[in-house]
Amino acid sequence: MRPIIAAIQNRHSTRNFLAQPVEPELIDTMIEAARLAPAACNLSHHRVLVIDQPEDLEVVRRAAYSMGAVAEAPLVLLHMADTSLDEPFRAMMEAMASDPNPAFDLSKLRSGRGAPFQLRVGREWALVNAALCGEHMMLQAVEMGLSGCWVHHFAHDEVREHFAIPAHIEFLALMAIGYAAKPVPASPGRGELRYPRYPANPAG
Ligand SMILES: Cc1cc2nc3c(=O)[nH]c(=O)nc-3n(C[C@H](O)[C@H](O)[C@H](O)COP(=O)(O)O)c2cc1C
Numbered sequence: 001m002r003p004i005i006a007a008i009q010n011r012h013s014t015r016n017f018l019a020q021p022v023e024p025e026l027i028d029t030m031i032e033a034a035r036l037a038p039a040a041c042n043l044s045h046h047r048v049l050v051i052d053q054p055e056d057l058e059v060v061r062r063a064a065y066s067m068g069a070v071a072e073a074p075l076v077l078l079h080m081a082d083t084s085l086d087e088p089f090r091a092m093m094e095a096m097a098s099d100p101n102p103a104f105d106l107s108k109l110r111s112g113r114g115a116p117f118q119l120r121v122g123r124e125w126a127l128v129n130a131a132l133c134g135e136h137m138m139l140q141a142v143e144m145g146l147s148g149c150w151v152h153h154f155a156h157d158e159v160r161e162h163f164a165i166p167a168h169i170e171f172l173a174l175m176a177i178g179y180a181a182k183p184v185p186a187s188p189g190r191g192e193l194r195y196p197r198y199p200a201n202p203a204g
Pocket residue numbers: 011012013014068069149150151152153154173186187
């Protein structure tokens with residue numbers, strides 16, 4: 001089987017882990033996988049905090065209600081997005097627009113209905129970029145024999161306060177990572193993803 005689809009098919013949210021720690025070089029490889037994810041305008045919105053020290057793990061475990069994947073994982077990656085990168089990017093675009101010989105002139109661009117070019121930046125942009133990095137990390141973990149689970153249900157304020165993380169860094173998830181204690185069955189499928197063209201053809 002080709003390796004990428006094998007990792008995708010073998011990834012199942014794992015909530016029970018062995019106590020065995022995750023080797024530092026595997027953590028580095030996961031972060032490298034995140035770094036290589038595609039990113040809108042090539043901006044690095046993604047931030048990862050590696051949590052593997054007992055006193056820090058205790059804080060995130062309690063923040064995650066002492067249950068589920070975070071309760072047992074020897075490694076938790078706090079997966080975040082820096083939402084403060086809009087300003088410098090807008091400034092760069094404005095500088096480009098005021099260049100007498102711009103590489104390309106955005107002000108001349110028009111959509112099919114004549115709308116001027118709109119810069120689609122903002123929080124969603126940061127979250128999309130960071131989310132891509134998260135699944136790169138997870139699939140890389142699976143490819144190296146690890147397992148994990150995304151966990152969004154935790155008391156964000158408790159984690160933010162403990163690690164003194166500023167407000168412009170948003171949390172996407174705690175990613176619980178480790179060696180699975182037992183095989184995890186595949187979850188039921190998520191149904192049809194292909195969106196029908198709209199309006200549907202009444203003639204079928
Ligand atoms: C963004 C996100 C947040 C999630 N949050 C939680 C969570 O808080 N707790 C949990 O046990 N699982 C969480 N999950 C795991 C999902 O429950 C799981 O992906 C889903 O049931 C499908 O199962 P599978 O991952 O094994 O295919 C989360 C998954 C994603 C992608």
